[in-house]
Amino acid sequence: xxxxxxxxxxxxxxxxxxxxxxxxxxxxxxxxxxxxxxxxxxxxxxxxxxxxxxxxxxxxxxxxxxxxxxxxxxxxxxxxxxxxxxxxxxxxxxxxxxxxxxxxxxxxxxxxxxxxxxxxxxxxxxxxxxxxxxxxxxxxxxxxxxxxxxxxxxxxxxxxxxxxxxxxxxxxxxxxxxxxxxxxxxxxxxxxxxxxxxxxxxxxxxxxxxxxxxxxxxxxxxxxxxxxxxxxxxxxxxxxxxxxxxxxxxxxxxxxxxxxxxxxxxxxxxxxxxxxxxxxxxxxxxxxxxxxxxxxxxxxxxxxxxxxxxxxxxxxxxxxxxxxxxxxxxxxxxxxxxxxxxx
Numbered sequence: 629x630x631x632x633x634x635x636x637x638x639x640x641x642x643x644x645x646x647x648x649x650x651x652x653x654x655x656x657x658x659x660x661x662x663x664x665x666x667x668x669x670x671x672x673x674x675x676x677x678x679x680x681x682x683x684x685x686x687x688x689x690x691x692x693x694x695x696x697x698x699x700x701x702x703x704x705x706x707x708x709x710x711x712x713x714x715x716x717x718x719x720x721x722x723x724x725x726x727x728x729x730x731x732x733x734x735x736x737x738x739x740x741x742x743x744x745x746x747x748x749x750x751x752x753x754x755x756x757x758x759x760x761x762x763x764x765x766x767x768x769x770x771x772x773x774x775x776x777x778x779x780x781x782x783x784x785x786x787x788x789x790x791x792x793x794x795x796x797x798x799x800x801x802x803x804x805x806x807x808x809x810x811x812x813x814x815x816x817x818x819x820x821x822x823x824x825x826x827x828x829x830x831x832x833x834x835x836x837x838x839x840x841x842x843x844x845x846x847x848x849x850x851x852x853x854x855x856x857x858x859x860x861x862x863x864x865x866x867x868x869x870x871x872x873x874x875x876x877x878x879x880x881x882x883x884x885x886x887x888x889x890x891x892x893x894x895x896x897x898x899x900x901x902x903x904x905x906x907x908x909x910x911x912x913x914x915x916x917x918x919x920x921x922x923x924x925x926x927x928x929x930x931x932x933x934x935x936x937x938x939x940x941x942x943x944x945x946x947x948x949x950x951x952x953x954x955x956x957x958x959x960x961x962x963x964x965x966x967x968x969x970x971x
Contacts, residue, residue, distance in 0.1 A: 739892025
């Protein structure tokens with residue numbers, strides 16, 4: 629899923645080029661490219677699909693040259709994650725009615741790729757020949773109020789995989805006091821928004837719990853893979869209700885399981901979260917760029933990847949970031965206040 633228009637990492641990300649299409653970590657690869665790369669040992673490039681806004685289709689094709697262009701599905705407008713997932717599910721079903729699917733955001737970070745691949749492979753084995761839906765639950769490391777939570781029943785693991793458990797409840801983003809209570813318990817996990825299921829399972833779930841959405845994409849079966857597909861999607865997609873897959877399916881379906889995981893995951897929602905996930909020096913600084921020098925500076929993230937020397941002295945708890953003709957210098961604690969400048 630690569631249709632987000634988030635510009636949280638302003639000035640580096642903008643609505644014209646959101647964070648999934650930029651090199652946030654300074655590795656030479658964008659978050660979208662890193663996401664696809666993680667699946668390299670699990671999925672052939674011909675079986676990778678990207679759903680994005682139509683205005684980003686060329687960027688996706690440029691960044692993923694090995695992926696077939698017909699695997700880039702274009703949404704004419706934003707309608708949240710349920711219509712996005714319904715579209716690609718019916719599209720894949722039209723090609724392979726027995727497909728096993730992993731749905732993942734394109735703008736998240738995974739530090740331990742080998743462990744990620746192990747968890748995904750185990751979950752795909754679990755869903756391959758069953759009607760189970762598996763979501764990944766990240767073991768929380770702090771009382772985070774920016775994530776939803778999954779409450780798991782750890783008393784009885786699945787018979788087919790002892791590391792997969794039934795979901796008791798999905799919890800909305802909590803306040804700090806509630807989040808602090810969650811992390812004291814061993815059965816609460818961050819909801820990463822990564823789902824694994826068989827294509828027939830998710831299509832049937834839409835038919836049962838979201839029949840209006842199912843009817844729209846079922847009716848398009850004759851045009852999938854034809855030159856008429858995009859025009860039909862442009863006409864029908866705006867008719868979809870804007871609803872998340874959590875509300876539409878996950879909170880209603882019965883065979884819902886969670887696989888607890890710990891592979892250094894973050895959705896990189898803020899500069900502060902990028903600082904936490906990045907390599908830091910002895911003074912807590914994350915320096916992302918080819919020529920960055922700091923003196924008497926602490927707990928600061930500097931993201932200056934363009935070819936120029938950057939020297940910083942005397943900062944503590946700051947963001948320093950550049951993009952073309954824009955330079956941001958801002959307190960980490962005031963990050964939310966800079967949003968107005970990115971809009």
